[in-house]
Amino acid sequence: MSNERAKLASLFGLDQAASQSNESFQFRAPKQPKKTPTALSPSPQKPAPTPSVLLATAVHAFRFVNGQYTKQGKVGAAILGNHPTREYMILLYGSQQKPITTAKIHLGFIFTVQPGNYGTFYDDQRLNWSLMFDSEKAGVDFCKELCVARWNSETTVDTLLTQDLLLGEGQVVNYGDTVEVAFTGWLLQNHNIGQVTNNSELSEYSQNNCAVFREN
Template sequence: MMSDDDDIDFTSANQSSRNLATLFHGGETAAAPTVAYVPPKQPKKDSPPKVMTATAVQAFSFGADQKWTPRGKMGVAILSTDNTIFTLILYLTKTQHITSARINTSTLFTCQANNYLAFQDDGGQNWSIMFENKQALVDFVLQIVVAKAYLFSFKFDHIIQDVREGEGSALVDHDSVEITVNQYKLLENGTVSSMDSGEIKPVRFKIGKQQNGKAFDDSLRGMKKNGQRITMIGTTLYNIEVIRFCICIKE
């Protein structure tokens, strides 16, 4: 477990500014006009990045010898700057960063068996990180989906991120499927919380009938048996203004 000293804290930057003192304390000068010194405006400091999520992982890097090298336990976090720049970082302490990967709408993250997540950093290095459990992986990937939604300015039909590929043939139109759906809501402040209460029971859908809209059908297409994915459905399709839905689907 990482110590408190190792926690990332980017929100403690000093935001206060000092007014400049008067540079000249005039002596008497007979014919000189009165000149008032106007201090220059202090440059506006950039907003420090905020931590969307952070957790401990076991990290592995892929070497030139085509082998995975253990890099030990470290932290992984997603940082947000004004909800316009999102970066994944691996770090040992808050001042010792190992690598970073800028997140954009097309950045590929691949969930693998045994709670692994694979990605490529900004330098082209391939990494695979192992989370402590499945829920930790799902929570982290959910924040990746949220980051991409902000980058799309929430103007999209849906965003899909597979968590578990599953096995067998992919679902197509007219297939009937029994699934379990976990629903989340995303508020304007970026907070994600579960909308589910009580026991979640499997429900049966037939793809193509649009029982819950086209975007939901699109979320099911391509899934396989025992697969799992996270889908964020765009606000424009359902006229959702404040609450935005994230759906975690298990077949």
């Protein structure tokens, strides 16, 4: 993953620090001629913070066209972030500074996990995409980072925020049912997943009081 981050940062001139946040993709702008400041010239504006590569991985991409998914080849999928501005996005990209599509991440953003290490989402142009990850772990890591980006996109969150990591098996759970879950909790530190705070044995919960960020 670190090689993929370095490659993406090299292609697009992005900050690799995991502590940064995500914003729209930007190419490196060509250098402009220097202007001599005058008394009437406005004060120079500070450059916008550079988005960071929070996670980058290789995926097989498919775009929904004319009623079916059409293979787009193996591409890079990255989650970019800019914590100060609370702007986050998914970027699909090729080589040679070639962005394919972007999708702004917000509280209501939906990434649907499907069987076979697939996941689907709509980009900023409302085009439907399906991604196939190389492994189950790669898909789970992507969904974890996506969930954190959704949380970080708002200054206050007063509702339960969930994100599927894997598809479950067995009978569907309905509201009012009582279930047993094994869960792991992490602290959110510096906008990122921090240390484990709770690794429970099987515990009994009401579906109406379900915990977030759990596995299994």
